[in-house]
Amino acid sequence: MKRRDFLKRSAGAGLAAGATFGIGRYDRLWTDVPGRAKYDMVAIMGGTPNAMFDLGIQELGGIGAFIQKGQKVLVKPNIGWDVLPELAANTNPSLVKRIIEHCLKAGAKEVYVFDHTCDNWVNCYKNSGIEKAAKDAGAKVVPGNSEKYYQEVEIPGGMRLKSTKVHELLLESDVFINVPVLKDHNSTRMTCCLKNMMGVVWDRGYWHSNDLNQCIADYALFEKKPALNIIDCYNVMVKHGPQGVSKEDVVQMKSMIITTDWVAGDAASAKMLGVDTEKIEYIPIAHKMGLGNMNLDTLNIRRIKM
């Protein structure tokens, strides 16, 4: 059955790809056709990060379904650590590049990339390979190292996190695309979509000292939510996260999850990592707060194996 399913789907994908070439703007085709299969989540496995993204985003109607022409787009990868790409502490640079290319092709006026790094930011930007990849693709790489770039915002309804300083570009951009890398985490057990937001705020210490899990969930209340979460599960750091020590920490899962619901994205990622979702406390907290759906059974998930 599965193989048949797979063949069918491949055929569908092929048709879609063909249509792209035939008509030119496949994304418009998808967005304009009423009653199209709208997925909550697309999960892809078995390809290169670029190929998986190309295919996955197409299933969701292309990035043009999320970006309008002339908009400013913020792509927020994880660039937290001064570590080489193969150790998977940061988002895959070629994936970041691919996403930016899609955004610009879809008519984005400007694409920005930044992270509030944990290690020295210059080294992180450089050694992660993301600075070069993003610049090559035509994005603006913006520093996040100084408090000057951050502005105080209210988190209405936050339990522990009632206000926080966020990077000005998060506020200025029209569309925000979250591009976390799935990793083990030493205290929250996993870092992915929601936890990646610790890279857009200035004072992380406050989060750490005021119930980290609650703060991570609270932040998701903030009005500027990601239009899309593209989770890099190609190389996954399964232990010693979030920084890792050596290559032994990495398992090549060759997967990707693309979703509009970041709580669902985190729940699926937890499954990938093999951690009980309940144990990653911020996921059930965010679910209860109504910030997303962690019950994957109730979601319309498109699974593709390449």
Place this chain on the structure above:
Amino acid sequence: MKSPFLRRFRILFSALVLICFFIVFADFRQIIPAKYINILLSLQFVPSVIKFIDLGTLASAGFAAVLILTLLSGRTYCSFLCPLGIGQDLNSRIGGRIRKKFRRYGYKRPFTVIRHTLLAATLTVAIVWGIYLVILLDPYSIFGRFMTFFARPVIILGNNFLSNILGKFDVYTLSHVPVTGYQLLSYSIPVFFLLLIFALSLTKGRLYCNMICPVGTLLGLLSRVSILRIKIDESICSKCGMCSIRCKSSCIDFLQHKVDVSRCVNCFNCINVCPDKAISYGIVSIKKKEVKTDTAKRKFIATSLALVFGLPFAARAQDKKAPVPTKTSTVKENKTFPVCPPGGVSIEDFNADCTACSLCISACPNNVLQPALMQYGVRGMMQPVMDYHKSFCTYNCTLCTEICPTNALHPLALEAKKLTRIGKVNFIKDNCIVKTEKTACGACSEACPTKAVYMVPYEGNLLIPETNVEICIGCGHCEYACPTTPYKAIYVDGVAVHEAAKKPENKESEKAIPVDFPF
């Protein structure tokens, strides 16, 4: 030579040198490769002497070149290579522009007692006690501190101003750099010297160099036997006194046609200003009448030289009593030793060699290096110390060890640095968020590059840090990341002698590569 080009050459050359030094210290984005910085610094007299004492290699003997240069040509070093001297010339010039009076120097008697006492004191103290006076008086280090304490923040402010404007236009090529000052008290010494040298050079030319600077005095002693000198042709000289008035060193006694070579810094201003073209720079004429030798002075020169070259052995002998970590420390949450930067080998070694030029403080990309107040005791004042409340040492960085001009920080390969323990982690469970608040944190373990700080199960779903000192290198990232105030729940205590840390072991993950979606 009477050519006016001598002076122009001096101005051009010294301007280039000063600009280079300026760039090196102002390079807050660490763009200039260390090897170029090392070339520039290799000719700085005091750092080179200390480096030579440490290494004994020919490559570190830049000071020997300076000595030879001095024997040949007099105190050329002071006008051409010393950044503090060049800076003073610049300031004197500004002084002359402000008030004509500041430009009229005239012949003065030398402050022989003061300058010789200071030189002798510096050398004596260096040998019997430590390099405390060298730290204070080495001209290059004084210049370095001026740049680090005063010029660098101004440059960064300028950068920030520009980056703000560019940011308005959506250009992010320049980034905003937070200006972080140092502890207020650590400004006292640089401020004192800045005021002193600024005032002296503004009004009295090279008085600082000829009265206080021990390097100037030492080279002055040597230049008494130098071959090339400023000479006045008595047959042409009309005794107008212009040379004397324009002499920044106040060393031309035009009535006697004498130039005090021990104070002359070869600025060549007199050559250009002489209306009679009576002044030239050339090989000293042998038809000398000066037959009476001043044996006292010769002895002084000889002993000074002996002291300088004997310093390594004397200093080594001093260092034999290797420091032993005090075991009796019973005070909790107490740092027994300051953390000295990687490459320092031991606090004792480091304190003995560092002239506190602050180049490493300027260059550190993470601003973890701070000028010490009393962390090392009096003799280590102004020397760099790791301050983990301000920042932490970047795991992938060896910059400070690469650029140290005195070899107080030995060059470390990156792999060696990653295994050099400069401090040891200490965990205070009673301060930890996980225990006090019963909420997750793990900021320390997250930050640890070797996983010397790792998490173990605690109550319920919580995880709490535990430490493995064996693989800890004391980078301080845990202490920096720890959010507790005012005392940290995890801190790094310095070690008296740097140690070799174990390489962190890591086993292949048991997790299998998934073949299907687990959801």
